[in-house]
């Protein structure tokens with residue numbers, strides 16, 4: 602059963618041009634020249650109930666436009682969307698009660714009133730019963746540690762405090778699906794960790810489906826097994842994050858420092874039967890590049906350490922950030 606079903610979805614915007622000079626401005630009053638920008642270009646994907654999916658792409662790739670269509674804010678130019686079994690644009694009122702949305706750059710809380718009052722208003726909007734609110738929100742407030750913030754006006758909160766309150770506000774009606782657009786932008790590491798832990802718990806406890814858009818790939822690594830990668834409005838990768846790392850990460854390597862000078866030949870003789878390539882940095886420092894995903898660093902050490910004394914060693918892994926950067930620089934197909 603799917604939470605989100607997207608088929609051949611396209612969104613085009615008219616981008617108006619201004620003509621030069623006074624006569625151009627006058628002509629613009631009558632007829633405007635425009636370009637068509639295809640922000641989302643025929644994408645299709647499904648998200649299963651309970652999945653946590655990372656939706657990533659460079660600036661301008663079309664992520665926010667997709668989220669706006671999925672949440673019913675924008676009407677698609679063509680294609681179809683079903684979110685929680687409904688068309689977000691057509692069945693708006695019933696639909697919004699089935700989703701929660703957090704836009705990291707925008708607030709859904711009222712700026713000048715206490716957080717608690719915003720929560721009360723949202724409780725009314727979503728028609729949440731007192732009982733439901735008490736049981737569910739009590740936990741949310743406790744886990745996000747926002748009890749002491751509830752009586753403060755939103756404008757007096759720090760960014761991290763406000764974001765925790767935003768998340769709580771998006772969950773007042775305990776929606777089965779949560780859209781998060783840059784939820785950890787500008788937050789310090791501790792708040793980020795708290796928010797990630799909270800989302801994991803929410804997903805485990807209620808089976809909440811999460812579509813997460815972020816430029817912070819460590820958020821994706823911490824939360825999502827699957828990523829959908831967008832480039833110029835098109836999906837260029839949809840699959841396991843682990844598979845992306847294995848196929849495009851260029852493998853693991855280990856930097857090893859020995860206590861005594863040794864020859865490269867000694868190392869190749871010891872590990873000749875393993876899928877390893879050695880590079881020498883200096884007479885003491887070497888790098889072993891593991892050419893198979895099956896091979897582990899402990900196997901490597903088990904072959905070398907009994908024969909040559911190791912002073913230090915470090916596993917080097919290409920970060921997801923570097924992998925994604927390479928894909929965008931080189932293009933997915935050529936890189937693959």
Ligand SMILES: Nc1ncnc2c1ncn2[C@@H]1O[C@H](COP(=O)(O)OP(=O)(O)OP(=O)(O)O)[C@@H](O)[C@H]1O
Pocket residue numbers: 614615616638639640658659660661662663664665666667
């Ligand atoms: N209302 C609009 N009118 C015209 N063009 C738009 C409009 N909204 C978005 N665009 C264009 O559509 C493209 C996709 O924009 P979108 O905001 O979806 O990208 P994004 O992936 O969310 O980027 P970012 O990471 O910077 O938020 C961009 O070229 C953008 O300029």
